[in-house]
Amino acid sequence: MDYFEQALVAALLIGALSGLVGTLVVLRQRTFFAQALTHATFPGAVGAAILGVSIPLGAAVASVFIVGIMTMIGRVKRQGNQVASGILLTAGFALGVLLQGLNPSLPVKVDSYLVGSILTVSTRDVTLVAVVLAFAVLAVVFLGKQIMFSTFDVNGFRAAGYREWPIELLTLVLITATVVTAMPAVGAILAIALIAAPAAAARLVSRTTTQMFVIAPVVGAVAAVVGVLLSRSLDVAAGPTIALTAAAFFLLALVARRLVGSARIPRKVDARPPARTSLRLNS
Numbered sequence: 517m518d519y520f521e522q523a524l525v526a527a528l529l530i531g532a533l534s535g536l537v538g539t540l541v542v543l544r545q546r547t548f549f550a551q552a553l554t555h556a557t558f559p560g561a562v563g564a565a566i567l568g569v570s571i572p573l574g575a576a577v578a579s580v581f582i583v584g585i586m587t588m589i590g591r592v593k594r595q596g597n598q599v600a601s602g603i604l605l606t607a608g609f610a611l612g613v614l615l616q617g618l619n620p621s622l623p624v625k626v627d628s629y630l631v632g633s634i635l636t637v638s639t640r641d642v643t644l645v646a647v648v649l650a651f652a653v654l655a656v657v658f659l660g661k662q663i664m665f666s667t668f669d670v671n672g673f674r675a676a677g678y679r680e681w682p683i684e685l686l687t688l689v690l691i692t693a694t695v696v697t698a699m700p701a702v703g704a705i706l707a708i709a710l711i712a713a714p715a716a717a718a719r720l721v722s723r724t725t726t727q728m729f730v731i732a733p734v735v736g737a738v739a740a741v742v743g744v745l746l747s748r749s750l751d752v753a754a755g756p757t758i759a760l761t762a763a764a765f766f767l768l769a770l771v772a773r774r775l776v777g778s779a780r781i782p783r784k785v786d787a788r789p790p791a792r793t794s795l796r797l798n799s
Contacts, residue, residue, distance in 0.1 A: 519635055536656065561699065566622065648693045703755045718732035746761065
């Protein structure tokens with residue numbers, strides 16, 4: 517398998533994983549959290565490059581601290597998850613830029629992890645994505661009902677005797693793992709596009725959540741593969757092309773929904789009685 521075939525396999529797996537986990541992100545309204553996580557893991561990547569260890573490992577370790585800090589800030593009175601996400605998004609990304617500026621002679625080009633470089637992914641990266649995808653599929657298959665129950669009716673979920681924190685922890689783990697594994701391919705900045713756009717597109721054309729869990733991974737995989745092929749034919753960066761392709765699929769789904777919706781709306785029939793006309797007969 518040459519580098520381009522390996523990139524296509526990576527795009528297929530990452531797109532499917534992003535679409536699947538992105539469905540949880542969209543349904544549980546964690547999009548801003550995922551965006552903050554993608555940016556805030558950047559200092560972990562820089563720190564790993566400085567120490568000479570695996571960059572995805574550094575991003576994963578950083579994400580653990582980030583989630584913990586977000587949780588603590590979110591529990592502060594008169595604050596919330598959105599505030600915590602906003603603070604960590606800017607502070608984490610700024611810390612990564614600062615660390616990179618203080619170490620200009622890094623052996624690894626960390627800039628590539630901002631926009632991704634899918635053509636340089638390794639076999640280890642592809643294997644990691646495959647493992648995370650398998651774990652996500654198993655989680656959705658075996659715990660999907662509980663996840664949806666807690667998503668749409670958290671009070672009923674608690675009243676039924678379930679604990680909410682295991683499902684929330686599982687969701688956070690899946691989001692974090694997806695962000696970390698997608699970083700080498702689409703970058704820290706652009707990963708949110710591949711996570712959110714396919715799921716949002718699937719939501720527009722799906723009638724049930726089950727359909728959404730099926731359609732979103734397909735859309736994500738197709739968008740990622742098409743993005744790689746377009747980047748090669750146009751000789752442009754793959755990460756931004758994948759992100760734009762995913763956004764284009766969302767726009768297509770939005771237009772299709774509008775067209776189908778307008779076609780289903782029956783024409784309004786004027787229910788008023790016809791106006792009476794008076795005929796003057798000439799005697």
